[in-house]
């Protein structure tokens with residue numbers, strides 16, 4: 001497979017896809033630039049994410065479909081966090097030389113694109129361009145750019161949470177990290193509903209929060225609740241209290257023992273759920289677009305000496321919640 005063949009293969013799978021609002025890609029792969037149509041009255045949002053072998057995925061843990069899916073899901077989740085709708089994706093992909101010349105390698109690449117396209121098709125987003133190169137060091141390196149749009153001035157931000165607002169999250173927490181622990185222990189994950197292998201970006205929730213004016217601040221959780229909530233608090237200039245018993249546990253996390261479960265749900269990354277704030281007066285639906293919405297705490301005034309985040313236990317015990325920095329696993333394990 002030469003580089004031209006690879007681009008042709010990508011193009012064949014991308015042609016003619018329609019975005020949710022019609023044709024967003026006026027001119028896609030094959031010219032020097034892609035041309036995108038932005039809906040009238042909308043702004044363009046852009047996000048970029050690396051997917052590096054050994055850092056964000058491992059070929060012995062993640063199937064090619066999973067790697068392709070996760071690559072796109074990371075970018076889509078950032079668009080969801082701001083209430084944006086995707087317009088198009090761009091992928092720069094560096095592959096080890098043997099992936100382009102061996103049958104097994106070409107099969108891996110084909111399955112990678114199947115995984116990426118499978119998710120893209122569901123949200124009406126296709127690859128509108130990219131670049132390929134031979135990777136040094138035998139690693140698969142992917143960099144994806146997502147372009148989306150939102151009504152001008154309305155994109156959800158991290159900075160809007162106010163004292164007295166309630167804190168919410170979508171879906172369930174800790175699943176991706178609990179499954180990562182299983183992978184590290186040498187177990188296999190087979191479920192197609194796996195949050196580690198096939199995380200679901202919450203695009204429909206993000207756009208509904210924006211459209212219905214429900215959220216005052218929003219972000220997606222890629223690094224874990226404690227780390228991401230700290231970002232939201234700092235951006236908004238408020239502190240937060242989290243009710244431990246309110247946190248919705250993913251079944252894979254619920255199976256863990258006490259201390260491990262707590263660590264996973266508070267600090268485990270890669271769930272790609274949304275974390276958002278809303279005024280207490282907002283009547284928040286319990287489900288949006290089929291996804292559970294759970295109140296998990298509230299925002300309080302920033303006070304000198306008080307910790308940015310406080311964990312409130314079942315017994316009402318209050319302890320400072322530290323942002324335990326989630327590091328994506330390295331090839332050495334962690």
Ligand SMILES: [Mg+2]
Pocket residue numbers: 077078081219220221222
């Ligand atoms: Mg993000």
